[in-house]
Amino acid sequence: xxxxxxxxxxxxxxxxxxxxxxxxxxxxxxxxxxxxxxxxxxxxxxxxxxxxxxxxxxxxxxxxxxxxxxxxxxxxxxxxxxxxxxxxxxxxxxxxxxxxxxxxxxxxxxxxxxxxxxxxxxxxxxxxxxxxxxxxxxxxxxxxxxxxxxxxxxxxxxxxxxxxxxxxxxxxxxxxxxxxxxxxxxxxxxxxxxxxxxxxxxxxxxxxxxxxxxxxxxxxxxxxxxxxxxxxxxxxxxxxxxxxxxxxxxxxxxxxxxxxxxxxxxxxxxx
DNA sequence: AACACCTCCAACCGCCTGTGC
DNA sequence: AGCACAGGCGGTTGGAGGTGT
Numbered sequence: 001x002x003x004x005x006x007x008x009x010x011x012x013x014x015x016x017x018x019x020x021x022x023x024x025x026x027x028x029x030x031x032x033x034x035x036x037x038x039x040x041x042x043x044x045x046x047x048x049x050x051x052x053x054x055x056x057x058x059x060x061x062x063x064x065x066x067x068x069x070x071x072x073x074x075x076x077x078x079x080x081x082x083x084x085x086x087x088x089x090x091x092x093x094x095x096x097x098x099x100x101x102x103x104x105x106x107x108x109x110x111x112x113x114x115x116x117x118x119x120x121x122x123x124x125x126x127x128x129x130x131x132x133x134x135x136x137x138x139x140x141x142x143x144x145x146x147x148x149x150x151x152x153x154x155x156x157x158x159x160x161x162x163x164x165x166x167x168x169x170x171x172x173x174x175x176x177x178x179x180x181x182x183x184x185x186x187x188x189x190x191x192x193x194x195x196x197x198x199x200x201x202x203x204x205x206x207x208x209x210x211x212x213x214x215x216x217x218x219x220x221x222x223x224x225x226x227x228x229x230x231x232x233x234x235x236x237x238x239x240x241x242x243x244x245x246x247x248x249x250x251x252x253x254x255x256x257x258x259x260x261x262x263x264x265x266x267x268x269x270x271x
Numbered sequence: 272a273a274c275a276c277c278t279c280c281a282a283c284c285g286c287c288t289g290t291g292c
Numbered sequence: 293a294g295c296a297c298a299g300g301c302g303g304t305t306g307g308a309g310g311t312g313t
Binding site: 055 | 278279280281282283284
Binding site for chain 3: 015016036037038050051054058087088089090101102105
């Protein structure tokens with residue numbers, strides 16, 4: 001689908017926001033909320049496109065934004081979540097209260113990426129993400145070791161979602177599901193968490209959309225379409241899915257919990 | 272002091288998905 | 293079913309400030 005850029009219209013301001021613009025935007029949202037981002041700038045009297053307003057609000061002006069340096073704990077969480085989720089910044093941000101996907105993305109590219117390259121994990125033969133990708137291009141891959149299994153569980157154990165904020169957008173609250181719906185479009189060179197933990201991450205890519213379609217059950221569709229490689233316990237998991245949906249459990253957390261409870265990482269259907 | 276280079280981060284851009292008609 | 297629109301995501305960029313020479 002082809003669509004003109006939202007800021008194409010002449011007269012719309014671009015570039016850094018001024019204090020005055022910030023004040024206008026904040027006061028407008030406090031008074032009226034942000035029902036329609038595209039209409040907001042006109043109603044608020046801003047010479048900005050709606051997209052720019054939304055970005056400014058979600059990345060900078062939102063009152064629950066936590067500013068300042070990332071703590072060691074936060075960086076650790078980012079590293080581990082990145083190993084699991086890849087470059088799905090919004091999903092990672094959903095588990096770091098007060099942090100935005102843009103901020104996390106910046107931190108990753110400026111600090112953590114380098115750190116990971118500079119300091120390989122002790123005793124680990126795991127390649128960097130980039131290396132993993134290049135290796136994957138050249139073939140390879142094998143069964144995960146017991147140590148890798150333990151690593152998976154260690155990562156999963158610590159994963160908890162950030163508490164919901166009244167200022168978070170719907171997509172942030174449900175980012176795991178939203179993002180996972182994009183799983184198929186994740187760039188090959190980026191979603192290689194599955195290369196470090198063969199099976200595990202791909203399982204998440206594959207599985208999450210199922211839960212997003214509850215109760216239509218993608219699982220049903222899958223089995224109807226001859227999904228012979230569906231995990232053997234899919235029936236039970238289908239029931240769990242519905243239970244998860246009715247309890248409002250976050251999709252990604254549901255799958256993480258499921259994996260922890262199952263204690264196994266089933267063979268995956270090919271994507 | 273002046274210049275070049277580097278780092279960081281706010282903001283932009285293009286694309287994708289969901290939704291309503 | 294197809295289209296248009298809105299929201300959102302992730303990649304990339306540009307400029308300000310910091311650092312090195």
